[in-house]
Amino acid sequence: MLRSSIFKMARRFASTATPPPSSSQQPPKKGIKALMAKYGYSALGVYLGLSAVDLPLSFLFVHSVGPERMEAWTSQVKGYFGYTTEEKSLEQDAETGHLDPERAKDPQPTQKWFGIDRRLIAEFGVAYALHKSLIFIRIPITAAITPAVVRQLQKWGFNVGKAVTTTGLGSKATSKQRFGSWFF
Numbered sequence: 001m002l003r004s005s006i007f008k009m010a011r012r013f014a015s016t017a018t019p020p021p022s023s024s025q026q027p028p029k030k031g032i033k034a035l036m037a038k039y040g041y042s043a044l045g046v047y048l049g050l051s052a053v054d055l056p057l058s059f060l061f062v063h064s065v066g067p068e069r070m071e072a073w074t075s076q077v078k079g080y081f082g083y084t085t086e087e088k089s090l091e092q093d094a095e096t097g098h099l100d101p102e103r104a105k106d107p108q109p110t111q112k113w114f115g116i117d118r119r120l121i122a123e124f125g126v127a128y129a130l131h132k133s134l135i136f137i138r139i140p141i142t143a144a145i146t147p148a149v150v151r152q153l154q155k156w157g158f159n160v161g162k163a164v165t166t167t168g169l170g171s172k173a174t175s176k177q178r179f180g181s182w183f184f
Contacts, residue, residue, distance in 0.1 A: 031139055042150045042160045047142045059127035067119055074122050
């Protein structure tokens with residue numbers, strides 16, 4: 001008796017449960033995928049164009065901060081991950097108290113990695129991290145300017161976006177006419 005009532009309750013709750021979403025009910029796309037669904041590869045081109053402007057500006061900003069501050073930041077990050085560096089006095093050796101002439105001439109000798117100064121590599125790493133963190137700015141800007149870019153390209157005669165190409169009489173264009181619209 002108890003067993004049959006448990007099964008009845010289980011069947012009742014199972015019938016009121018929501019069915020799993022079918023393949024036709026996909027969640028709405030977000031971000032660059034939604035823009036590409038609406039405007040095609042033009043949205044991706046605008047996004048990559050903004051990225052091509054954003055990364056050099058990020059590097060310029062980080063490089064303008066200065067090597068001293070960058071050295072302090074990189075040493076803090078290294079310390080966070082357990083890569084500590086020994087701090088030595090630049091003028092005097094702690095054990096002898098004498099002036100170290102090699103370190104006094106060049107306090108931080110330039111270290112190269114594949115012929116590139118390591119400071120520039122560290123600056124580029126910080127700039128790239130800054131660039132990747134600014135995606136919340138690049139996507140809305142892309143969404144704002146992509147429609148205008150697509151309209152302008154369509155005015156110039158390019159077959160871009162998801163708009164239906166029509167002939168001069170208003171009927172749908174054939175594949176041959178669409179192919180020719182790229183060149184004529």
